[in-house]
Amino acid sequence: MAHVNTKASVILNFLTMITTEQQRHSWLLKLYTTAFPAVAQYISKRGGTLDEAKDVFQDALVIYYEKAVASNLQLTHSEKAYLLGIARHLWYHEQQKQKVHLTDDVLNYTELPQEEAAMPSSSRLLRYLEAAGKKCMDMLQAFYYDKQNMREIAEQFGLSGERSATVQKHKCLEKVRDKVKEKALTYEDFCS
């Protein structure tokens, strides 16, 4: 049991060190070379194509990253085994969806937002926000998506400390919220 805990804590500690794009790139590259062959083998044995294997692996990596940074992940096996498990689940649901054309529950399982449903308005808003305040969006993303703490955010954005980062983050949140409201109300097709 101690061995399992140690393995999990090593993985989580590694993830807490991912605060830059370069660090995340190295982490993804390592997972691609170690875990993708096993996922590809699994998909190929079930009649899938290489492109399908790539798509499944991409989704598995997204799920793994999001769960890991949210700190609610308790690994009892290696990262490779965990990714293969997610990939199997995704593949199974993809096949079920194609067979019976039912509404799948895989998005509930993975807690992915249903981005397609709101894409036209959301992508337009994101483009606008990118132009209006990229730095604010980067900071909000570091906090809400990458789950970085205020110390890490202060370092990354060149702020004097955690308190300054907290104040700045809230100012950004208010600024972006007001911009979304202002912009969204000018579009007739925007529905939240």
Add this chain to the structure above:
Amino acid sequence: MKTSAADTKYIDHYLLQQLAPGDKLVFDAKLMLCPELNDTVEWQRKVHYLVQLRGRQQLKAQIKRVEQLVFTQPEYSSLRQRIRRLFGG
């Protein structure tokens, strides 16, 4: 109605499900009684959604770049061959 910094922070705790059950109940009641506050909460929820969406889009783009690297760079040629053999290539 101008939303105070304290309100913005409190709404964030609400959206991130960090309020105590009793505080959440009180806040839910306030939302029913105050449409303006309710609107502000919904706009803030939308920002959370957009930030998540942006984060995920950037992660997917980065994964694609890594995939591109693995499937084009010479140092990964043996890995590529191994994978392609699985699909009869």
